Amino acid sequence: xxxxxxxxxxxxxxxxxxxxxxxxxxxxxxxxxxxxxxxxxxxxxxxxxxxxxxxxxxxxxxxxxxxxxxxxxxxxxxxxxxxxxxxxxxxxxxxxxxxxxxxxxxxxxxxxxxxxxxxxxxxxxxxxxxxxxxxxxxxxxxxxxxxxxxxxxxxxxxxxxxxxxxxxxxxxxxxxxxxxxxxxxxxxxxxxxxxxxxxxxxxxxxxxxxxxxxxxxxxxxxxxxxxxxxxxxxxxxxxxxxxxxxxxxxxxxxxxxxxxxxxxxxxxxxxxxxxxxxxxxxxxxxxxxxxxxxxxxxxxxxxxxx
Numbered sequence: 001x002x003x004x005x006x007x008x009x010x011x012x013x014x015x016x017x018x019x020x021x022x023x024x025x026x027x028x029x030x031x032x033x034x035x036x037x038x039x040x041x042x043x044x045x046x047x048x049x050x051x052x053x054x055x056x057x058x059x060x061x062x063x064x065x066x067x068x069x070x071x072x073x074x075x076x077x078x079x080x081x082x083x084x085x086x087x088x089x090x091x092x093x094x095x096x097x098x099x100x101x102x103x104x105x106x107x108x109x110x111x112x113x114x115x116x117x118x119x120x121x122x123x124x125x126x127x128x129x130x131x132x133x134x135x136x137x138x139x140x141x142x143x144x145x146x147x148x149x150x151x152x153x154x155x156x157x158x159x160x161x162x163x164x165x166x167x168x169x170x171x172x173x174x175x176x177x178x179x180x181x182x183x184x185x186x187x188x189x190x191x192x193x194x195x196x197x198x199x200x201x202x203x204x205x206x207x208x209x210x211x212x213x214x215x216x217x218x219x220x221x222x223x224x225x226x227x228x229x230x231x232x233x234x235x236x237x238x239x240x241x242x243x244x245x246x247x248x249x250x251x252x253x254x255x256x257x258x259x260x261x262x263x264x265x266x267x268x269x270x271x272x273x274x275x276x277x278x279x280x281x282x283x284x285x286x287x288x289x290x291x292x293x294x295x296x297x298x299x300x301x302x303x304x305x306x
Contacts (some may be wrong), residue, residue, distance in 0.1 A: 011126030034063025
């Protein structure tokens with residue numbers, strides 16, 4: 001659906017010499033745990049490679065997680081979070097354009113409690129949110145955390161989607177063995193946007209649905225979902241900024257900007273994955289995909305750097 005790529009192109013910030021740091025996106029990733037340090041790094045560095053100006057990572061000190069992340073890239077602003085204290089994160093939300101919650105978050109009660117408070121605080125200030133990984137498992141325990149917030153994008157894989165379906169079925173009293181469709185889940189949760197990842201990525205807010213079936217790669221290395229989460233977050237921030245500063249425009253997009261942004265992100269990841277696989281074949285890992293972002297972005301959006 002190249003039409004959706006065309007719809008997204010105007011939302012890409014122009015590169016002008018009079019820009020100030022932060023005008024092309026201030027993104028945050030909340031995640032990481034003693035088991036998973038790569039996930040928030042993949043999300044954050046992908047955001048910067050795509051073109052956001054600033055990327056914060058809020059990561060726990062437990063197990064040296066934040067310290068490890070600080071060594072991975074000096075371009076990322078890593079905030080060590082002591083004892084999963086949400087008060088170390090919430091004051092930063094007002095300075096952000098989007099927050100991505102979940103990459104490498106883990107399943108400890110402390111991490112989940114902190115994430116819940118951060119999501120609630122983000123909702124209170126109308127901050128766009130992308131939920132991925134263990135943040136999806138968190139909301140399955142309490143759907144009210146996200147229900148009705150139409151500035152949320154959820155990016156479940158197959159297993160996470162099944163858990164989400166089971167949780168929504170319990171909420172609506174559906175005792176069948178059927179897996180809900182993404183449109184049904186989106187509707188039941190108040191028309192939030194769902195990106196059901198798979199052979200084809202199904203993107204829907206319950207009212208409108210698009211499918212990204214661009215060629216990707218057969219390799220299923222860990223980290224691809226984390227790259228997508230950071231990409232979705234960045235492109236969603238750009239679309240929000242575009243309409244904030246072009247509020248007098250008469251032409252509104254035919255799809256919600258959450259769907260347009262998510263589609264562009266899915267298409268870019270598939271394109272970069274394909275390019276990486278052509279070079280590395282079976283040895284392809286997530287950093288190979290990230291290293292293709294620059295060329296892949298120019299392939300999809302050739303006028304964006306001019």
